[in-house]
Structure formats: C-alpha cells, structure tokens
Amino acid sequence: RKEVEQDPGPFNVPEGATVAFNCTYSNSASQSFFWYRQDCRKEPKLLMSVYSSGNEDGRFTAQLNRASQYISLLIRDSKLSDSATYLCVVNNPTSGNTPLVFGKGTRLSVIA
Amino acid sequence: NAGVTQTPKFRILKIGQSMTLQCTQDMNHNYMYWYRQDPGMGLKLIYYSVGAGITDKGEVPNGYNVSRSTTEDFPLRLELAAPSQTSVYFCASRPGQDSVETQYFGPGTRLLVL
Numbered sequence: 467r468k469e470v471e472q473d474p475g476p477f478n479v480p481e482g483a484t485v486a487f488n489c490t491y492s493n494s495a496s497q498s499f500f501w502y503r504q505d506c507r508k509e510p511k512l513l514m515s516v517y518s519s520g521n522e523d524g525r526f527t528a529q530l531n532r533a534s535q536y537i538s539l540l541i542r543d544s545k546l547s548d549s550a551t552y553l554c555v556v557n558n559p560t561s562g563n564t565p566l567v568f569g570k571g572t573r574l575s576v577i578a
Numbered sequence: 579n580a581g582v583t584q585t586p587k588f589r590i591l592k593i594g595q596s597m598t599l600q601c602t603q604d605m606n607h608n609y610m611y612w613y614r615q616d617p618g619m620g621l622k623l624i625y626y627s628v629g630a631g632i633t634d635k636g637e638v639p640n641g642y643n644v645s646r647s648t649t650e651d652f653p654l655r656l657e658l659a660a661p662s663q664t665s666v667y668f669c670a671s672r673p674g675q676d677s678v679e680t681q682y683f684g685p686g687t688r689l690l691v692l
Contacts, residue, residue: 500680509668509683510621553620555680566672566681570620 469493470569472554478575483544487572489537489554499530501539502553504571510553513539544576579604582684584669590690591659599654599687601669609672610652611681612636612644614665621668627652659691 472489479485491499499516514521516528516537527540537554554569585600603610608629613621623636627646641663643655652671656663669684 507666509686511683512680515680568621 469558469567470554470556472552472569472572474570474572476573476575478577479544480577481544481546483576484540484542485544485574486541487539487552487554487574489539489556489569491535491537491554491556491567493556493558493567494532494535495559496535496556497559498557499528499537500555500566501526501528501537502555502568504551504553506550510568513552541574544574546576546578549574549576581605582669582671582682584667584684584687586687587685588688588690590692591656592692593659593661595659596655596657597659597689599656599667599669599689601652601654601684602650603652603669603671603682603684604650605671605673605682606649607671607682608649608674610646611670611672612642612652612654613668613670614638614663615668615686616665624654624667656689659689661691663689664691665689 470491501513502510503513504510514523516530520529525542529538551571551573553571556567558567582603611626612624615621622638624642625644627633630649633644646652667687670681672681673679
C-alpha cells in the first residue's frame with residue numbers, strides 16, 4: 467500500500483459546485499496532515515493544515531478520520547480560480563528526518 | 579523575508595554537461611530538501627539535509643550530489659546530465675523536526691536536457 471494515496475482525477479466541475487477530495491494514508495503513527503495546492507507550472511503551497519476535530523477556512527473544509535486513516539478536503543461554491551492540483555501531505559514519524567510524505571495530487575478543473 | 583529562492587528559473591543542457599542548481603532560504607530553517615517533479619507526476623525526493631554539514635539520500639539520488647556548508651544554502655549538482663533528468667526541480671525548507679511544521683517551496687528550476 468502506498469504511503470499516501472489520492473484519486474488523481476481530473477475532477478471537472480461547474481462553477482458553484484461542491485467537490486470533495488479524499489486521501490488515505492498507511493502509517494497509523496502519522497501525526498500531522500496538510501493539504502497543499504499546486505497551480506500549473508508553479509510550486510506547491512500550503513492550503514491548510516488538517517486538525518483532528520476538522521477545520522474550516524472560508525469555502526474549504528478539511529476532515530480527518532484517524533480510525534480509517536482518511537483525510538478529506540471539501541470545496542464549496544467552486545470558483546474558476548480553484549482550478550489546480552491538490553496534494554495530500556502526511557508526516558511519517560518512522561522516516562527519521564524526512565517526515566512529510568506527499569501524495570501525487572488530485573487535479574481539479576472548474577469550468578464556467 | 580524572500581523565503582526560498584532558486585536559480586536559474588530555466589536551463590537547457592546538452593547531454594553530458596554539468597550544472598549546479600542553487601537554493602537559498604532566509605528563514606533560518608534547519609531542514610532543506612530537493613525534489614524533482616516530472617510532467618503530470620508527483621514529487622520525488624532527491625536529497626535532503628537536516629543541518630549544515632549533514633546530507634542524506636532521498637528516493638531518487640542517482641545522478642545528483644548535494645552539499646550544505648551553510649544553513650542558508652543547499653545547492654544541487656548534476657555532474658553528467660542525461661535526458662532522464664529533464665524535470666522541474668523544487669527546493670524546500672522546514673524549520674525542524676516538529677511534526678506540526680510544514681514545508682515551504684521555492685519557485686522551481688525547469689531543466690531540459692537535450
């Protein structure tokens with residue numbers, strides 16, 4: 467099983483739609499979780515951290531299910547500017563000094 | 579703070595040439611990383627460093643070398659460029675081993691080997 471798995475997409479949704487991305491991780495000892503956003507031909511940038519109780523930042527909601535080792539990102543009222551690749555990132559405490567593991571990303575295209 | 583800076587932004591190399599990709603961070607971060615990202619693919623870790631004078635191999639180190647003589651700089655060296663090294667190279671840094679700390683990426687260097 468891969469350390470961090472995501473559906474690669476692409477997800478093609480109309481403006482205003484709600485879209486959800488899922489991510490599973492294999493290491494039950496993982497402690498920190500993040501969603502990054504990567505625009506085409508740009509570097510990944512932190513979108514939001516994911517907290518145990520779930521957290522919201524505007525139109526974005528992140529959820530964590532430790533029992534199922536599952537993370538989700540919900541985007542409400544999608545905008546054209548949300549088109550990007552969304553990377554699920556997990557820390558891996560058993561990997562010594564390289565604790566962050568990046569998923570391959572899920573591509574989102576928001577269509578007018 | 580400028581954050582993580584990388585030079586050059588773009589480079590074309592001939593097979594067998596060598597070059598150094600520069601990476602500098604001004605956040606006093608201990609941890610630094612080099613990744614490559616092939617078109618449509620995820621990030622692959624090449625090398626990383628947990629502090630000045632300390633480096634270690636990542637997932638795909640072959641064909642590359644690194645050094646970390648200062649906290650700020652983490653250059654990546656390609657000795658004999660091959661077409662398989664055509665990729666986008668990202669440098670990243672992180673404060674330390676605290677699990678809640680995230681990584682900051684530079685803007686990337688696009689390398690084309692012909």
